[in-house]
Amino acid sequence: MKRILANLVTLTLLCGAVAASFIWLQLDFSALVTADGREQMARYVAAFFPPNTTPAWLAKLWQGALETLAISAIGTLLAALFGAVLSLLAAGRMGAVARSLCRLLLNALRSVPELVWAALMVLAAGLGPFAGTLALALHTTGVLGRLFAEALENTPTAPAVALRESGAGRITAFLYGTLPGVLPQWLSYTLYRWENNIRMAAVLGFVGAGGLGQMLHVTLSLFQQSKASSVIIAMLAMVLLVDALSGWLRARLG
Structure with a gap:
């Protein structure tokens, strides 16, 4: 029982550390799924093709x-x-x-x-x-x-x-x-x-x-x-x- 409790505390601390990291770094992943974000990424990736073979x-x-x-x-x-x-x-x-x-x-x-x-x-x-x-x-x-x-x-x-x-x-x-x-x-x-x-x-x-x-x-x-x-x-x-x-x-x- 003590081991299970210790594992739960450790998992909670890890989750809290990950959440605190996202908040501290102010990461906004929602910008990647917006229509404008998807369009910009598609244009950027498309510019790599075709490779220059001169x-x-x-x-x-x-x-x-x-x-x-x-x-x-x-x-x-x-x-x-x-x-x-x-x-x-x-x-x-x-x-x-x-x-x-x-x-x-x-x-x-x-x-x-x-x-x-x-x-x-x-x-x-x-x-x-x-x-x-x-x-x-x-x-x-x-x-x-x-x-x-x-x-x-x-x-x-x-x-x-x-x-x-x-x-x-x-x-x-x-x-x-x-x-x-x-x-x-x-x-x-x-x-x-x-x-x-x-x-x-x-x-x-x-x-x-x-x-x-x-x-x-x-x-x-x-x-x-x-x-x-x-x-x-x-x-x-x-x-x-x-x-x-x-x-x-x-x-x-x-």
């Missing part, structure tokens, strides 16, 4: 898609390299102090969203793909570094210990005793983050970080809905293609 615009889309792909790929690659190095510290391979400091750094890197990093990098490096690449690399380093460190911590130490007892150095023991056990996981994590970074790279353009996102921001700002529609279609096609490729590669690695 050869000149398709050439720009192709260039933007390649730029977005390059931003995500280079950003993920840099993050994987730095994340691998930092994971050695975060896993305690260099002592407890280095472990604590490195985990604090990784937490700080991944706690800042990519869009915030992109806004900061645009101010530091200027508009363009370089800012987007740095933003993805910084955030993803924090994510991959933590995942790589956890993989290292869960890897059996027996092979590396056996090599050390046989006279091998620390680097040799890591390369032949530890790395083969964690490398498939590291590659799988990297490919999964690349999938996410493809989507994020397409969005970072809204803060001036280049690629398809910047093209979408410009076309929407200029009310060029037909061009914006083709950009959205290009984004969807690229994301689906990369998702399929990454899934196939992760299945092969698994």
Whole structure:
């Protein structure tokens, strides 16, 4: 009985919080169902069709898609390299102090969203793909570094210990005793983050970080809905293609 009462109180509080949110934000959904609201939405949606498929615009889309792909790929690659190095510290391979400091750094890197990093990098490096690449690399380093460190911590130490007892150095023991056990996981994590970074790279353009996102921001700002529609279609096609490729590669690695 007490549990039922507690659940009812919790549900009542949640409903009250939702109602208070609607009142506080002054959301008026009735405007969406009025005749004028429906007419405006229909005109706006109709402006997106048909998508612009002129050869000149398709050439720009192709260039933007390649730029977005390059931003995500280079950003993920840099993050994987730095994340691998930092994971050695975060896993305690260099002592407890280095472990604590490195985990604090990784937490700080991944706690800042990519869009915030992109806004900061645009101010530091200027508009363009370089800012987007740095933003993805910084955030993803924090994510991959933590995942790589956890993989290292869960890897059996027996092979590396056996090599050390046989006279091998620390680097040799890591390369032949530890790395083969964690490398498939590291590659799988990297490919999964690349999938996410493809989507994020397409969005970072809204803060001036280049690629398809910047093209979408410009076309929407200029009310060029037909061009914006083709950009959205290009984004969807690229994301689906990369998702399929990454899934196939992760299945092969698994």
